[in-house]
Amino acid sequence: MTGVGVIGYGYWGPNIARNVREQPGGDLVAISDLRPQRLIDAASRYPGVKATTEMREVLANPRVDAVVIATPVSTHYELALEALRAGKHVLVEKPMAMTSAHALRLMEEADRRNLVLAVDHTFVYTSAVRKIRELIAGDGIGDIYYYDSVRVNLGLFQHDVNVVWDLAVHDLSIIDYVLPLRPVAVSATGLGHVTGQPENIAYLTLFFDAPLIAHVHVNWLAPVKVRRTLIGGSRKMIVYDDLEPSEKIKVYDKGITVNGSEHELSAASTPDYQMLVGYRAGDMWAPHLDMTEALTVEMRHFLECIDQGRQPIADAASALRVIQILEAASQSLRQRGRAIELHAERRVA
Amino acid sequence: MTGVGVIGYGYWGPNIARNVREQPGGDLVAISDLRPQRLIDAASRYPGVKATTEMREVLANPRVDAVVIATPVSTHYELALEALRAGKHVLVEKPMAMTSAHALRLMEEADRRNLVLAVDHTFVYTSAVRKIRELIAGDGIGDIYYYDSVRVNLGLFQHDVNVVWDLAVHDLSIIDYVLPLRPVAVSATGLGHVTGQPENIAYLTLFFDAPLIAHVHVNWLAPVKVRRTLIGGSRKMIVYDDLEPSEKIKVYDKGITVNGSEHELSAASTPDYQMLVGYRAGDMWAPHLDMTEALTVEMRHFLECIDQGRQPIADAASALRVIQILEAASQSLRQRGRAIELHAERRVA
Amino acid sequence: MTGVGVIGYGYWGPNIARNVREQPGGDLVAISDLRPQRLIDAASRYPGVKATTEMREVLANPRVDAVVIATPVSTHYELALEALRAGKHVLVEKPMAMTSAHALRLMEEADRRNLVLAVDHTFVYTSAVRKIRELIAGDGIGDIYYYDSVRVNLGLFQHDVNVVWDLAVHDLSIIDYVLPLRPVAVSATGLGHVTGQPENIAYLTLFFDAPLIAHVHVNWLAPVKVRRTLIGGSRKMIVYDDLEPSEKIKVYDKGITVNGSEHELSAASTPDYQMLVGYRAGDMWAPHLDMTEALTVEMRHFLECIDQGRQPIADAASALRVIQILEAASQSLRQRGRAIELHAERRVA
């Protein structure tokens, strides 16, 4: 039984507390928040749990083995560092920190102390994204040609981070999890429409050392909500629509043929004669997806990693890689799309 | 009654011939194509019309006042130039030419000879796009914040032009027609997946001297067909889905409020205190659209311009502006998204 | 402040308890359920509230002014009757009773004791259905021609009632609320696919003393979930899709014209010459709907009715009318669609 403290009981905290409580291996011990009203709510919901405005009381509690940090992004680094120094395993909301230097520092601290440090890349724990990874890894899709995501809606404007750090972080964590390659450069364009506020619309392109391209469109100012990803492969193509209630993933047996044979990149390297590009279309298939809440899967996984001393799927290294891309994207945004290299030493394997 | 010759009777030519025939002011006189089989089809469909493999016979025909050129892009410039020199009014399929130099040359030739030179930017003649222009011009939308278009499907791969020249040209012509401002720079990223072939997926960002951004996603290798444009304004927002059978345009009375008042950019220029961004949502409205085929409207307009000596809506100048952007986009594509300026002298008013 | 007891803490009970608690005028006093585990959940969620397996303790509690009954249908009559006899105001889940005789008996008991007796016809408290009623009453739709509803999904099979009593009851309560006329006869067809179990698919037609028809399709064995109602009027037509996240109601300015004028029934009563039926199509409009949870609106309304001695919108009379139709439909089902009259004396105004 792992004792867990929840730091931050705002929008996401109550979901975390509920999921800790529902895990057989989890013991919800303490909750902290700076706002007394939030603590009153927490106390009435979880009568036996220690509720406090003092985060340090949570860290000092010997029954607390691990903490989950669900506070504003700007506070993640200091709170997580303090928790690690207090010897607690840590799960931090995404993004793990505001800079890659901070993320690296947390990763090193956890490594040195042999503690589990996980980041709340929620989507990698959904059955949809796990199925996509399985399809790609199992070679059902063939060579991956592109990953294209649209993640737009009206609101919520953030004050401290731009739309890339708020929404594109989801796609970057998915890309990190499902694609077999790491990006080598980023180009980003975008705009803020409220003076003095960060960008509310942005477009990211990720380049790879391969004929693969990824693109993400994020927007806080769209009239409709869209969560749709297209993944093109040499054999099959995937449409992942997260707003579909049940058939979230559709696999299309469609593609091109070059000179009559199903297109594989290796077969196409004969530029000296005229290519004849044809099209083929077959069945569409929507695999059944298990409906377990992502946060339940994630919390169970976090507790298991603590129990068994394993690295989590969404570990500090993946958090760092994502933050490096976010930093490069912000830099590219300021230069109207100039590609920013993700230097080899910066690219964490 | 204007005598019309059709040069090129492939995919689009038959639609043009039919629309010329159906116009009270149009007299379908001659059709040329290099392929005898196409001419046999043309002759059996239009018994009285002169069908020939010799384009020059069409130009030499004194009953031909105007020609419509529906041939591969690479031939547009020479054919159009020859037709203008023969004193014919000209309507050319999009894009008008392969280079802005050629487009400029055609524009000058038409100007000197006082001939109508039109480009087949079909979408600006659809009721949907005309309604969007009317909504924006009538100030129902407010300040325009962004134009975002997705135009993807499986096929048809072109050999002579990339996906930008093939598909994005539609969006660029729509942007040229409906937005009150001209872009000042372009960033483009993309990739070709068949060795030796042009890019089949691309992303364009257009920058403006205003808090306005435009983005276009074009893709020949998508599992599903999408034709969807989001237009965000300070008062209302538009979703234009060209695949909808009837409600192609939906106007959403949605937006943000800054410090309690409906957001206008002028009101937002007070960066010294904390902005409070709120959201408002009202009715949605889908205006009824007239169902006349765009090509019918376009052909009628072309004949009227000839008759009355007027400039067409999609004139040579708009064709040139679009081609300048296409050129800059191709240049940016080769530099992984570096923004290419559309120099003032290059920007045709 | 009205003291409220909740009888039955299964699927719907927790929602009721939460909504009582959230109302300024409601005081959640007691909860009863036969299953101890449910009471443990209730007690931990609402520490100060009296939780008991003895429904009579709730009724005996002097702080309880009103009870909400959320138990299986077969128990509604006896529990509601006992509660009324104990002098409590009552809100019963739908359908209010298993027979119209029982419903009538409850209505009389409440009338005699001057107590509020309401039925949980939840949909009449949704903003969508209230908007439809407003549109029809305000004459924006014209004469109503038909009401057509599809309410199908996979599961949940009930053992004690058939699909008509389980699902069609929603449509019948909506029809009762929004249409200006009462049905005079019912025809129903359907089938059960599991031996010994009630019908799981059924079709109801309601006849009126007017050129108006209503039809309801309910099905527990459908591969997809559908909640879609079409309402045709002489001026406009409504599509109400309850699964749409925001634009649940779309109003189409479409219809027919007879001999050139917009069709009104009175104008059409000239059968002696040839009718020319034409079609017209105008704008579509989706009114903004307030997002308050229906149960919140309903609970507030119930408490206000108690406070002010008013009849609720979904009163015992509407419950009785709905049950009379359910009874007639079950009778028609056994006779393969023979129309069953809803006799005048049975039709409660």
Place this chain on the structure above:
Amino acid sequence: MTGVGVIGYGYWGPNIARNVREQPGGDLVAISDLRPQRLIDAASRYPGVKATTEMREVLANPRVDAVVIATPVSTHYELALEALRAGKHVLVEKPMAMTSAHALRLMEEADRRNLVLAVDHTFVYTSAVRKIRELIAGDGIGDIYYYDSVRVNLGLFQHDVNVVWDLAVHDLSIIDYVLPLRPVAVSATGLGHVTGQPENIAYLTLFFDAPLIAHVHVNWLAPVKVRRTLIGGSRKMIVYDDLEPSEKIKVYDKGITVNGSEHELSAASTPDYQMLVGYRAGDMWAPHLDMTEALTVEMRHFLECIDQGRQPIADAASALRVIQILEAASQSLRQRGRAIELHAERRVA
């Protein structure tokens, strides 16, 4: 090479003429229509074909082996009879005649003369319906529980037949083709909204000597166009949406379990203990459908049947069965849904 005459060149005739012309085995010989303007169109489209206002000239033409009748329904019987008597093979638009007596008479005449008599039940020649038949016959779906179709749109009001004869005929021909059983009774309800005109909205239920039910909703006065059929089986379920551009058929691996085993009717015949109905959900699959125009398949089939002396898929017997149901439905409509038996002698095997 079979010489074909087309009788009636209105809405459907031009499609027929084009498809005859495009068949290698078909020789378009003559076209008749009472309206001279239609013949002018036909003549300019098909210069070598004999165009006449005299249908008898078509029948007298020795080069004409077969005729296709595409005239108003009320003329089908007389024209088809005359054509058969002239020794011509006949394909008639649906429904084949206005009464089952007439249909029977035509069937007998064709039998006696050993001529092919086919009816234009177009849908049975679509790849979607052929795939559904194949899935049902191949036992992939299990026992069929229900067939539920919605076929609604705005217009076109017919003057001579009601909406059942105009639209439901499509579903009845599909049901006749894909279901393994024949209906034994019909219940129909509906209404006409224009005085003196036939019903424009109707609901049909078909009963079978099995736990199978079919239902069809047809409506000329709907704000949106819907063409959607649900087919429930004991193993899988089908959604057939004819308006989908490509995935018209979706097969859902969903259903119920009774006492833990996948539900088959035979297994469920144990009413003496409590049934436990559960639900299972698996993958969804959309088979690729060949895109050949249905009329092309149909015309090829008609010519092959003539050539090889075979019975067509949509033969006179199927036309007769469909008309018997239409007659019974019209009778039931007048009696507000009373079930009308399809007597054994009337049911053509």
